[in-house]
Amino acid sequence: MANSSDKQNRLQRLWTWFWSPAAVLSVGFTLIAGFLAGILFWGGFHWSLEMTNTEEFCVSCHTMETNLGEYRETVHYNNHSGVRAICSDCHVPKEWQHKVQAKIVAVKDVYHEAIGSISTPEKYEERRLKMAAAVWKKMKASDSRECRNCHEFEYMDFTIQERRAAAEHQRAIDTGMTCIDCHQGIAHSLPTGYQEEYQKISEALGVPKLGEEMTFSEAKSDEIRTYLDQ
């Protein structure tokens, strides 16, 4: 009882001290000290956040081995130009607010790693469609924002693209499609039933309105994917 009241008094004293005027510190000293503390805190916070964007950090979990293996077989890992897109380039937004939101939402990955939701190849395959659908949904809703960090229709020179690719990109512009509408399996293997799942996502989001053009696109998506795999 005495201990608890001592503790309370200590907290009260600390509270009173915290809100008392600093008689021994000048305004300049307080401002400079606060400014420096702010720089140290913000710099440290930002640096830590950037550390979680490295490939080493992403694949440090055992469950990321399957995705890593698949990604290493793709053009985003190895290509003629030597430019590489790592995990965070496609999965973490660049804008501050969206980035912080993505980092908070990623807490679920730690939880699933801890409880072993995808700890075996069988469990992984079982959840592959669900995991892929979550990413597609996010990308469709954001108009493939993360793809557009590097790729933009405006920057494409259709005259040096393969004829079919140029035609499909032109059609995508004309019909308001987004990158993920065709490039779902660009970095990871596609699960069975992905087309039906993607159709559901498109319908749920309602953008762009699905019509004949989209049906045509999905019928063609296997063809496009075979071309990309080559």
Place this chain on the structure above:
Amino acid sequence: MLQILGMIGANMLSLPGILGLAFGMMTRKWGFAALGGALIGLLEALLFAKFDFSQIDAIEMVISILIGIIACLVGCAIRRKGVLI
């Protein structure tokens, strides 16, 4: 749920949270602080939608306005408690 929590955290660490707190610390008037916070929240939603109203997500806007108001009120409380004259 996690999306909403993420949105709240992101707003606290960006314009509505930080500028809201700073703005709140400039006034002792609760009403003025709340109004300022709401405007800061609205400004952020507009900035992110590149001033295109059709691009504003209603939930995002409501959360940024709420965080802006709360941050400004906290700032106002700090001002009232911490500035003695």
